[in-house]
Each structure stands twice: as structure tokens, then as C-alpha cells.
Amino acid sequence: NAGVTQTPKFQVLKTGQSMTLQCAQDMNHEYMSWYRQDPGMGLRLIHYSVGAGITDQGEVPNGYNVSRSTTEDFPLRLLSAAPSQTSVYFCASSYGTSGNTDTQYFGPGTRLTVL
Amino acid sequence: GENVEQHPSTLSVQEGDSAVIKCTYSDSASNYFPWYKQELGKGPQLIIDIRSNVGEKKDQRIAVTLNKTAKHFSLHITETQPEDSAVYFCAASQNHDYKLSFGAGTTVTVRA
Numbered sequence: 001n002a003g004v005t006q007t008p009k010f011q012v013l014k015t016g017q018s019m020t021l022q023c024a025q026d027m028n029h030e031y032m033s034w035y036r037q038d039p040g041m042g043l044r045l046i047h048y049s050v051g052a053g054i055t056d057q058g059e060v061p062n063g064y065n066v067s068r069s070t071t072e073d074f075p076l077r078l079l080s081a082a083p084s085q086t087s088v089y090f091c092a093s094s095y096g097t098s099g100n101t102d103t104q105y106f107g108p109g110t111r112l113t114v115l
Numbered sequence: 116g117e118n119v120e121q122h123p124s125t126l127s128v129q130e131g132d133s134a135v136i137k138c139t140y141s142d143s144a145s146n147y148f149p150w151y152k153q154e155l156g157k158g159p160q161l162i163i164d165i166r167s168n169v170g171e172k173k174d175q176r177i178a179v180t181l182n183k184t185a186k187h188f189s190l191h192i193t194e195t196q197p198e199d200s201a202v203y204f205c206a207a208s209q210n211h212d213y214k215l216s217f218g219a220g221t222t223v224t225v226r227a
Contacts, residue, residue, distance in 0.1 A: 004158075042121075042218050043204065059214075092158075
């Protein structure tokens with residue numbers, strides 16, 4: 001099992017550019033989420049999905065879009081990047097209601113800088 | 116929504132001593148409390164978790180205690196070793212609710 005994988009590891013964008021952060025898991029997990037990590041603020045939930053075709057907003061959803069067409073993949077789209085979106089982004093997954101554990105498994109992160 | 120506060124923000128301990136990190140939460144409906152360890156350049160990794168029907172849980176040198184009445188929970192690391200140096204996060208959520216609320220993190224440094 002590769003677990004949760006994220007690409008790219010690093011990315012530099014100019015203000016106004018768009019891009020997609022990729023996330024995939026091979027554990028057949030129901031739940032997937034995106035968090036951003038900023039210094040001194042812990043991790044904050046951006047969007048989450050409880051299954052293919054179902055997504056919902058987290059704490060800081062503005063400026064981001066998601067979709068979940070398959071169980072394995074959960075991409076995060078920045079439509080028009082802003083400097084305030086400079087952060088480290090983590091994708092996570094868990095079994096959800098189909099499992100007996102709430103453990104979330106995190107990917108290695110994508111470090112994004114918006115100039 | 117849930118608000119989780121974590122203290123201290125930094126903690127330096129001598130190798131072999133104990134380290135304690137404390138968190139408080141605001142939502143009495145929260146009943147799942149995981150702790151994550153994050154090493155430099157990596158994603159957070161679960162080290163221990165506790166549910167509200169349990170007051171204490173231990174796993175080798177790591178223990179977590181929960182006081183539901185006071186709405187606080189703590190991580191205890193005994194006999195600290197250099198490899199315990201990392202950033203530790205507490206979090207809270209409701210059962211099978213994907214919305215984890217994290218504390219701001221504690222940077223632990225173990226001095227040799």
C-alpha cells in the first residue's frame with residue numbers, strides 16, 4: 001500500500017494562476033479531506049468528502065473547489081491563486097462509517113507559494 | 116464550531132524527563148480526541164487517541180488522559196528520547212465525523 005499520496009511536493013504560482021493539487025489513496029477509504037497548515041494555527045479543514053460524488057465545505061473553503069468522482073482521488077483546485085493561499089496543504093483519508101476506527105491518515109503534503 | 120486550545124507552544128526537556136502537553140476543547144458533543152506527531156517535512160501521524168467513554172489510555176511511553184467535565188485532555192510522554200523531538204497536535208471531533216479541529220501545535224525539543 002502506498003497510503004495517501006500527494007503531488008506535487010512543491011509549487012510556486014503567480015497571483016491569479018490556477019492549479020490542481022492531487023491526492024490519491026489506495027486503502028479504499030470512504031472519507032477524504034483537505035487541510036491547510038499555517039504557522040501557529042495548526043491544521044484547518046478546507047473541504048471534505050464522505051464518499052464518491054459527495055463533498056462539503058470545512059472551516060476555510062473560500063478560494064478552493066473539490067470534486068470526488070472516484071473513491072481513490074480527491075483533487076483540490078485553486079481557481080485564482082492569492083498570496084493568502086501560501087501554505088502547506090495536506091490530504092487525509094479514513095475508513096469513515098464503514099470502519100471501526102476514526103484514524104485519519106495524512107499524505108506528505110504540498111508546499112505552495114503564491115507570489 | 117469546535118475550538119481547541121493547546122499549551123505550551125514550545126517545550127524543551129532533558130532526555131529521560133517527562134513531557135506534558137495540555138489541550139482544552141469547547142464543544143461538549145466532541146467525543147474523539149486524537150494526538151498527532153509531525154516530523155519535519157512530513158505529514159501528521161497518529162500516535163494515540165482516546166474516546167470520551169475512557170479516562171486514560173496508555174501505549175508504552177505515551178499516555179493520554181481525558182477530563183470530560185472540565186473539557187480538557189493531555190498527552191504525557193515519559194522517558195523522553197531524541198526521536199521524540201517533533202511538533203505534536205491535539206484534535207477533537209465527534210464519532211465518525213470527519214471534521215477534526217486541531218490545536219495550534221507544540222514543538223517539543225528533547226535535549227541530549
